[in-house]
Amino acid sequence: MHQFRLLTRPSVVGLNSKVSLNLYLRVNALRFKSDSNTTDNPENNGGNPDEGSEKTKDSNLPINRPEGFHDLTEKFNPDLSSKVSKPSSGLPAMDPLLQTLMTKTKTEYNPVTNKQQEGYEFKAPKSPKQLYKEKLAEKARPKSKLYKMLPSLLICGGLCWGIFTYKYMTKDSNPNIDNDSELLREDKFLPYMVSFKHKINDDHYLIELTRKNRAEKLIHNEQLFNGERLWSIEIMQPDINIVRNYTPLPMYVAGIDPNTKEPHLRLVKELEEEGKFILIVKRYNEGEFSRWLTNRNLLDEIKIRGPIVEYKMPFHPLNRYEERPQMSNTLSSIKPDPTWPENIPKPENYVFYGAGTGILPVLQLIYSPNPPRGFIDIWYSLKDESELLPQIKTLNFFAEKCGRVKFHYLLSNDKNPNHLNKSNIGNPTLPYFTGGWDLRMSEEVFKEKLLREKKAEIQRQMETANSSTPIAVESSIPKDTVIIDSTTDAQSNYIQPSDSKIKPENAYQQWTFFRKARGDSTTPPPSFAFICGPEKYIADVSGKPDLNNLEKKDNGPIGGLLKDKGWDLSNIKRLQ
CATH class of the missing domain: 3.40.50.80 (Nucleotide-binding domain of ferredoxin-NADP reductase (FNR) module)
Structure with a gap:
């Protein structure tokens, strides 16, 4: 029975696997050893040693084993992965070391990384250690200037945003802070300072007013003075809560004469000179407001509102020209x-x-x-x-x-x-x-004027050419006819180009x-x-x-x- 199992086991189990082969050889070796022990023991054969030896010899006849086969099976030492503690017909127990290796995460095959592969051989994926080294090498590569400046830019942007948010949230919290960017406003009193004061005579004073924080307000390039309107400002007296109108002049104090102590006045011409103007104030002894205004000292703050337009010049066609x-x-x-x-x-x-x-x-x-x-x-x-x-x-x-x-x-x-x-x-x-009709009439009058001048010029030329027979141009030449004189001998009668005039x-x-x-x-x-x-x-x-x-x-x-x-x-x- 044992001999039959030895011949038929390879076809059932299969010898393709190395582990299965080792397990198969070991199990058969153990079984063969047990059979040989029973044959050599006379007690197992009913006390007849001759009969047992004959059975043993008879059972080994079909198998042709080489010499030393038993020595090979006794010396066979399989690897640790096929060792079993208790031989049985089930699967062997797995080695703990092999189990830890099999429980590690496996790297899936990515065909994109092998797109430049010329052969069909499978390339093993990179190990975690190789991937870690490549990641360190990528971090060590030189970076662009913009990438290096990115943290600084983010920090600066965050600071600017924080400052803007703070100013926006707290701009109306303190009414004494000047947050307005304009030089003058009609609906709000803005702070100005007395930057110069001069006594003209006993009753009249010259006062120069300058916008507070004027350098920051000039960014908007606001033009206050122009010849198309008459305007004034309103000055507030905070003690009695009244206002008075004054007309400013487009002038500022450029210096002081050391001898006469009189100011050197300059006209406001450029946008960079805006934000300053002068007032000429008459002081009334019975006027409380005029006394308060003329008593202001240098760098005193005054609240001003404007411009209050008193009169706007009507439109004229010349406004479209220089x-x-x-x-x-x-x-x-x-x-x-x-x-x-x-x-x-x-x-x-x-x-x-x-x-x-x-x-x-x-x-x-x-x-x-x-x-x-x-x-x-x-x-x-x-x-x-x-x-x-x-x-x-x-x-x-x-x-x-x-x-x-x-x-x-x-x-x-x-x-x-x-x-x-x-x-x-x-x-x-x-x-x-007064309207479009006046413009049309003005053009008609200009045409009549040009026609009269042309007729007079033609009459003078004809009288010069033939002084003995003057011709009446008004009666002989139709009104709609334009005559061009082709005479070239009288050069002095020609009108010179306008470029040659002084x-x-x-x-x-x-x-x-x-x-x-x-x-x-x-x-x-x-x-x-x-x-x-x-x-x-x-x-x-x-x-x-x-x-x-x-x-x-x-x-x-x-x-x-x-x-x-x-x-x-x-x-x-x-x-x-």
């Missing part, structure tokens, strides 16, 4: 006026009646950038010449020499009473531009030598009047204004000197 140059502190540096088209209506002319500090609105107009293009006739009533600084008088003189304004100073005191009378008031004229270098030369030569030096009649001064002065000149309405429109009746000359509410503006 602006008029601003005044300058020297006469030779004032640029000449640009040449405006002749087919556009002429600029409007104005007349101004002022007294005391009521002259400041018209000074703001003529000192600002882009002043009005028309002519301004100014009648100024004052008690003493010392009310105005010498530099302001000089600028007014320059403005006269440029043909922009005409000042009439009326000094009135106890020794020399000189008041405004009817002889100083002129009749109003119609404006040059052009003025400044506004003074333009008005003195060029305008007067053409007969343009006469003062044109005004079409609009401004009145500003004390209440009694305004009432005597044009009647009392009435602004007691929601629109703040002047509905007061016209009276005084202007009523007798034909002025009405449509062509005057009363300023208080």
Whole structure:
């Protein structure tokens, strides 16, 4: 029976596996040993040794074993993985070391890493140790500058965001902190400082105001002064909670004369000079506000609101063309006026009646950038010449020499009473531009003017060519016909190009030598009047204004000197 099992076991178990083969050989060796022991023992054979030896010899006949086979089976020592503690017909127990190796995580095969493989051999995946070394090598590679600066940029961004959040959350917590970025606001009082103070005479003071933290506010490049509007500011007196209006001038103090202690005033021309302006304040002994304002010291804070627009210049077609140059502190540096088209209506002319500090609105107009293009006739009533600084008088003189304004100073005191009378008031004229119809009529008039000049030129040329037989051009030439003279012998009759004419270098030369030569030096009649001064002065000149309405429109009746000359509410503006 044992011999049959020995021959048939390999076909059942299979010898393809090394472990199974070792197990199979060992089990058979043990069984063969037990069989040999029973054969050699005479007691197991019923006490007949001869009979047992014969059976043993008979049972070994079918198997041809080589010599020393028993020695090989006795010396056979399988590896530890096939050792079993108790032989049986079941599977052997697994070695603990082999079990720990099999419980480790297996690396799955990734065909992407072998995409450059040329053969079909399977490449074993990298071990965790190799992967760890490659990761360390990748970290040790040199990095870009942006990658190195990334932590610093993140830290800076976080700090900026934290500062912005803090300021945004706490901007309204302290009302004394100036968080507004504008120079002036109409709906809010902003802090200004008294940066200069000068006593002009016993009753008048010059005060320069500067925006607090002015350097931070100039980033927005806000332009306050221009010649298209008249505006004022409101100053608040915090003790009695009242406000008063004052007209600022586009000037600032550039220095002080060491001898006379008078300030050197400069005009505000650039955006970098904005945020400063001067006030001329008259002190009244019975006026509590004027006494409070003139008693302010240097670096005292004042709350200001504005700009409060008093009057806006109406639209004119010349506003679309080049602006008029601003005044300058020297006469030779004032640029000449640009040449405006002749087919556009002429600029409007104005007349101004002022007294005391009521002259400041018209000074703001003529000192600002882009002043009005028309002519301004100014009648100024004052008690003493010392009310105005010498530099302001000089600028007014320059403005006269440029043909922009005409000042009439009326000094009135106890020794020399000189008041405004009817002889100083002129009749109003119609404006040059009131709408699109005036623009069209102006173009038609310009065409008629060009046609007359062309006809006169043709008549002169024909009279020169044939002086014995003059021809009446007006009767022989049709109105719509344009004649071009082809004669070339009279070169002196040709009109020279405009580039060859002498052009003025400044506004003074333009008005003195060029305008007067053409007969343009006469003062044109005004079409609009401004009145500003004390209440009694305004009432005597044009009647009392009435602004007691929601629109703040002047509905007061016209009276005084202007009523007798034909002025009405449509062509005057009363300023208080």
